[in-house]
Amino acid sequence: MSAARITALTALTMLLAACGPTRPAPGIQGDPERGKIALTQYACHSCHTVPSIAGSKVYVGRPLGDMAERRYIAGKVPNTQDNLVRWIMDPQAIDPDNAMPNMGVSERDAIDISAYLLSQ
Amino acid sequence: MVLTLLGAGLIGAVIGLIVLRGGFYNIAATAQHYPLIYTVFEEGLQYSVQNHARDIQVPAGLGAPEQVRRGAAVYGANCIQCHGGPGVAPLQQGMSMQPVPGPLVDADLNWETRELYWITRNGIKMSGMPAWEYHLSDNDIWAVVAFVSAMPNMTTEDFRRMTAPGDAPAIATQGDQP
Numbered sequence: 274m275s276a277a278r279i280t281a282l283t284a285l286t287m288l289l290a291a292c293g294p295t296r297p298a299p300g301i302q303g304d305p306e307r308g309k310i311a312l313t314q315y316a317c318h319s320c321h322t323v324p325s326i327a328g329s330k331v332y333v334g335r336p337l338g339d340m341a342e343r344r345y346i347a348g349k350v351p352n353t354q355d356n357l358v359r360w361i362m363d364p365q366a367i368d369p370d371n372a373m374p375n376m377g378v379s380e381r382d383a384i385d386i387s388a389y390l391l392s393q
Numbered sequence: 394m395v396l397t398l399l400g401a402g403l404i405g406a407v408i409g410l411i412v413l414r415g416g417f418y419n420i421a422a423t424a425q426h427y428p429l430i431y432t433v434f435e436e437g438l439q440y441s442v443q444n445h446a447r448d449i450q451v452p453a454g455l456g457a458p459e460q461v462r463r464g465a466a467v468y469g470a471n472c473i474q475c476h477g478g479p480g481v482a483p484l485q486q487g488m489s490m491q492p493v494p495g496p497l498v499d500a501d502l503n504w505e506t507r508e509l510y511w512i513t514r515n516g517i518k519m520s521g522m523p524a525w526e527y528h529l530s531d532n533d534i535w536a537v538v539a540f541v542s543a544m545p546n547m548t549t550e551d552f553r554r555m556t557a558p559g560d561a562p563a564i565a566t567q568g569d570q571p
Contacts, residue, residue: 310423316477316488319495327431329503333496365480372498372549374482 298341301354303388311382312389320373324393334373340390347371357387422491438517442504446511455506456539462555464540467533469556472497475521478556480549490521498544509538 297305309325312318318326320333343352347368350356359366361383364373378386412418426434468478475487475494487494500509513534516524525534544552 313425313491313493314423314489316483316493316495319488319493327426327428328493329435329495331496331499332502333499370480370549372479374477374480376482376488377485 297388298392301388301391303384305385305389305392308382308385308387308389311378312386315376315378315382315386317376317386323390337390338393341393354384354387354391357391358383361386422489425491438520439503442508442511445515446505446508449507449510451506451510452535455535456542460536460539461543463533464536464538464543465555467529467537468540469558471525471529472537473556478544479547479552481553481556492520494521497541500541501545506538506542509541510534513538 297303312323313326317323317337318328320331322328322331322336322338324338340352340357346352346356346360347364349367350360356367358380361376362378362380363375364371365375425431473481474484475490476497477483477487478496479498482488483494504512512522514524514526514531516522529537540555547555
């Protein structure tokens with residue numbers, strides 16, 4: 274291995290270590306840090322309590338603190354990242370009478386939001 | 394002792410001025426409050442509303458079906474844009490405000506009926522919540538309070554139907570001034 278490659282690898286390792294808890298959980302797509310901001314721009318925290326987001330105690334949507342452990346979304350579909358993205362973008366496509374509105378979330382934002390929720 | 398306190402006060406004031414004039418505090422609506430600051434603001438809001446609303450008398454018979462229907466029309470014309478409702482999203486202006494306007498289906502958990510009236514009538518400084526005293530009649534303010542109080546028992550379909558534009562008395566919100 275050349276000196277340049279060793280230097281590059283060392284730099285990469287240090288960069289990853291510096292990322293700490295902000296990097297996505299293994300197997301998760303998207304940018305959790307961006308998702309953390311995006312979710313406040315679609316008012317997710319107005320109805321849900323969300324880890325590390327300042328907000329009121331609300332009892333409208335379920336708390337989102339344990340999404341990585343959750344087995345089902347809305348009791349309807351398995352809690353995979355793909356399904357979570359679908360849910361965030363259009364809840365009524367999965368559960369027509371659900372009270373969570375379609376907030377018009379773009380696919381990129383939904384992926385990042387799901388990355389944040391699944392990395393907690 | 395006095396000199397020490399004065400000195401500490403002066404140093405604090407200088408640091409405060411540096412932070413203020415340096416523009417270091419991020420005022421962007423994408424940057425959330427620190428949880429402690431949010432909690433202090435929210436508690437201050439709670440106590441202030443409790444205090445100022447304490448003498449308000451809730452009219453007898455609040456929540457009659459006709460009044461709730463009237464309140465639904467007022468809500469659809471003036472409130473849904475920022476607060477949304479069961480199954481209905483607020484407009485983008487409402488969902489990306491800070492502080493976020495928040496749902497009202499749980500308003501009765503946080504506020505007494507007289508406090509909901511006070512908030513609607515007087516608004517909340519620095520929160521984006523407008524005062525409606527000069528824009529809605531007193532009857533309409535009570536009607537919308539009655540509607541919000543009835544929201545927890547509505548399905549998403551009830552809510553959508555009642556607040557839909559064109560439903561019975563919706564048009565009158567601008568005409569019925571105090």
